[in-house]
Amino acid sequence: MIGAVAHRPSGTDASSRTRGAPGRPDDRRILAPGVVIDGATKRFGAKTALDDVSLTIEPGSFLVLLGPSGSGKTTLLRCLAGIERLSAGRIAIGDRLVADGERHHVAPERRDLSMVFQDYALWPHLTAEQNIAFAIARLRLPKSEAARRSRELLGRVGLAGLGERFPNELSGGEQQRVSLARALAAGTGLLLFDEPLSNLDAGLREGLRVEIATLAREAAATSIYITHDQAEAFALADRIGVLHGGRLVQLGTPEDVYLRPVSAFVAQFTGLAGALRASTEGPTGPNQVRVRLDAVDAHAVAVAPAARDAAAGTPGRLMLRHAAVRLAPPSESGIVARIADTAFRGRGYDHAVELPWGDRLVGIHDERRWSRGDTVCLSLDPAACFFFPDDPPPHGAESRSAAVSPAPDRPWPGPQAS
Numbered sequence: 001m002i003g004a005v006a007h008r009p010s011g012t013d014a015s016s017r018t019r020g021a022p023g024r025p026d027d028r029r030i031l032a033p034g035v036v037i038d039g040a041t042k043r044f045g046a047k048t049a050l051d052d053v054s055l056t057i058e059p060g061s062f063l064v065l066l067g068p069s070g071s072g073k074t075t076l077l078r079c080l081a082g083i084e085r086l087s088a089g090r091i092a093i094g095d096r097l098v099a100d101g102e103r104h105h106v107a108p109e110r111r112d113l114s115m116v117f118q119d120y121a122l123w124p125h126l127t128a129e130q131n132i133a134f135a136i137a138r139l140r141l142p143k144s145e146a147a148r149r150s151r152e153l154l155g156r157v158g159l160a161g162l163g164e165r166f167p168n169e170l171s172g173g174e175q176q177r178v179s180l181a182r183a184l185a186a187g188t189g190l191l192l193f194d195e196p197l198s199n200l201d202a203g204l205r206e207g208l209r210v211e212i213a214t215l216a217r218e219a220a221a222t223s224i225y226i227t228h229d230q231a232e233a234f235a236l237a238d239r240i241g242v243l244h245g246g247r248l249v250q251l252g253t254p255e256d257v258y259l260r261p262v263s264a265f266v267a268q269f270t271g272l273a274g275a276l277r278a279s280t281e282g283p284t285g286p287n288q289v290r291v292r293l294d295a296v297d298a299h300a301v302a303v304a305p306a307a308r309d310a311a312a313g314t315p316g317r318l319m320l321r322h323a324a325v326r327l328a329p330p331s332e333s334g335i336v337a338r339i340a341d342t343a344f345r346g347r348g349y350d351h352a353v354e355l356p357w358g359d360r361l362v363g364i365h366d367e368r369r370w371s372r373g374d375t376v377c378l379s380l381d382p383a384a385c386f387f388f389p390d391d392p393p394p395h396g397a398e399s400r401s402a403a404v405s406p407a408p409d410r411p412w413p414g415p416q417a418s
């Protein structure tokens with residue numbers, strides 16, 4: 001499969017153009033289109049893989065779509081790229097309507113975008129430099145300029161001198177760098193990434209993540225990046241969209257999603273020390289409730305986006321971010337627990353603690369090392385505790401939350417020949 005599905009469009013909207021960043025290796029203009037997705041739905045037989053997804057992506061911004069396996073991430077990216085046809089809904093890239101239900105579908109190579117795949121998708125019979133040159137060829141640059149640009153890009157992804165190697169002579173990390181260079185070489189304003197780091201080991205992942213973040217922003221491109229790794233999402237995104245069962249359930253900045261998850265699912269999926277059974281006692285602020293733990297005579301205050309008006313005694317779960325829990329010596333007040341595990345993390349220690357009734361909390365950081373078997377007291381920071389009642393919201397309530405911005409109510413561009 002060709003990684004870069006790109007060409008220069010014949011007609012473009014001047015208002016969606018962003019000038020290339022100063023210091024770019026050439027002075028060509030980069031097109032950074034906004035993307036509008038409205039009611040995107042994709043069915044495979046009886047299976048609805050994407051369910052009425054609407055969102056707007058600002059030109060030049062970096063959106064990460066985060067969700068568990070099977071939540072529809074790849075399906076959404078493939079619909080954006082034009083590899084899949086929508087069953088219903090619309091997609092506009094810049095000023096072009098590229099998909100309108102099953103009626104209208106612009107082919108991938110006419111959408112002016114590039115894709116970086118999880119499995120690199122390099123041409124095995126072409127060298128690294130030829131793989132990049134292949135994408136550049138579509139720009140119809142003079143040969144010498146194409147070669148110069150190929151080498152320049154290889155240098156920028158840290159592969160200077162390796163241009164003559166074939167993909168099977170490169171490591172996974174090096175192949176993914178070639179794939180990144182190829183996507184940038186195509187000069188498209190829209191970059192799509194499908195879990196590009198998930199086949200790489202932890203050390204390489206962090207290095208390449210920084211390069212993707214830097215190079216995509218230097219190129220002034222609009223980027224859409226999918227992952228199931230919440231740490232990667234928080235590190236990369238201007239905005240994060242969380243997918244669950246084919247629906248977009250929250251859209252916001254990393255801080256929004258971390259500090260104000262709209263549902264128990266989002267809280268759980270974006271990282272918790274653990275969850276404790278509890279029930280409400282009453283409101284303590286506009287968005288806060290006091291809860292009583294079921295297992296022990298202890299109370300906590302928590303952010304409660306879905307339980308503001310809940311009657312006292314409503315059962316649910318108190319969900320704790322790692323940063324919510326502080327460890328203290330047993331003489332102080334708080335919930336008594338026992339240290340079950342201690343892991344050295346360089347900048348301090350992560351602890352697992354066991355509560356007397358059997359629940360476990362993990363990933364609790366402290367600069368000090370507590371020993372296995374130590375008795376400690378836990379204190380909880382209300383800003384990083386969330387209470388969600390047990391009763392699930394009616395179907396779709398998550399995605400109707402104010403945190404999800406719908407596609408704007410504006411005139412849509414007319415269809416273009418596909």
Ligand SMILES: Nc1ncnc2c1ncn2[C@@H]1O[C@H](COP(=O)(O)OP(=O)(O)OP(=O)(O)O)[C@@H](O)[C@H]1O
Nearest residue numbers: 044047049067068069070071072073074075076228
């Ligand atoms: N061609 C297809 N035919 C039938 N079902 C499909 C097809 N493609 C995807 N699906 C189903 O649609 C759902 C969403 O799949 P998708 O590949 O988009 O998930 P994902 O979020 O990318 O998951 P992962 O993290 O595992 O890559 C899954 O239940 C999957 O089985």
Ligand SMILES: [Mg+2]
Nearest residue numbers: 073074075195
């Ligand atoms: Mg996928």
